[in-house]
């Protein structure tokens with residue numbers, strides 16, 4: 001199988017792209033980034049993303065009718081990414097939710113001020129029941145319902161029909177309990193009853209009614225190097241984005257979604273296995289180098305590797321230098337073909353203004369490499 005022309009999201013009706021937005025995720029890249037890489041390598045047969053996040057690369061592969069593999073160490077990312085590879089009807093998702101809810105309440109209600117103010121009691125009972133039931137299920141329909149739930153768990157309160165189950169909250173990340181309680185109390189914002197099934201029905205219909213056919217693949221929850229070492233398939237197109245240097249909040253910022261997947265009802269501050277937790281820049285470069293080396297071992301000669309990378313302004317470092325060093329350090333046969341700025345001019349200006357005095361402007365970059373010579 002080779003890629004069919006799926007080179008720009010503009011070529012697709014909006015409805016066919018909705019599933020890609022099932023749930024937001026921190027530092028997700030736009031669908032056009034992997035689609036552009038497919039345009040550059042139309043003979044691609046299988047795609048890989050060793051830091052897949054919400055699975056944008058996997059959705060681009062699906063549009064191009066290719067199988068793909070994604071790896072992520074964050075359970076929230078893996079749960080969202082899995083949905084990108086699944087084709088189920090909206091009706092099957094709604095039937096499953098209805099069946100779970102009609103079986104009656106199960107699970108343990110979390111208590112405390114945060115939970116009382118975040119969800120209306122009946123809505124919370126439904127949420128807890130769905131959580132408990134889904135913990136034991138692994139069918140494609142259950143995986144899709146799980147991703148839909150992660151997407152509707154929290155977000156802004158709109159005036160018309162509700163789109164989210166929570167009291168007012170951002171949709172991209174979950175507020176910390178103390179902050180959220182203060183916010184709601186000061187504004188006298190009580191949670192309102194939001195029937196879970198109604199929101200699930202609307203959302204599933206919107207996301208799935210025009211979803212394109214699925215073309216196979218798999219998402220692994222785990223460390224990229226360990227997982228890559230256990231894989232058998234070979235890839236010819238790798239499109240990825242490692243955690244940005246200095247970024248340590250992937251898990252804590254998604255704490256409510258982590259709870260829904262079986263995590264603690266409190267904010268977890270540990271981030272086990274996150275590559276961004278390396279103690280210093282050298283260790284981070286070395287850890288990335290190991291990923292590029294393990295990736296090369298799973299790639300055909302001539303494979304294309306496209307990486308988007310950045311550093312948080314607070315990290316005060318040059319992402320381009322770091323990324324180049326990590327690819328060189330991998331000594332795996334990757335030859336760098338291109339490095340260029342990925343950020344928008346507006347963003348660059350803003351950052352330049354802010355950090356110009358302290359050093360160079362910080363931005364996102366795209367690096368493209370080709371595998372020449374077989375990896376050892």
Ligand SMILES: C[S@@+](CC[C@H](N)C(=O)[O-])C[C@H]1O[C@@H](n2cnc3c(N)ncnc32)[C@H](O)[C@@H]1O
Nearest residue numbers: 028029051053054056072073074223224274275
């Ligand atoms: C920049 S995000 C990727 C975003 C993705 N491109 C998207 O569109 O959603 C980087 C991801 O790397 C994951 N990660 C960090 N350390 C990892 C490791 N050791 N193995 C696998 N994934 C890891 C993080 O959990 C995070 O989801």
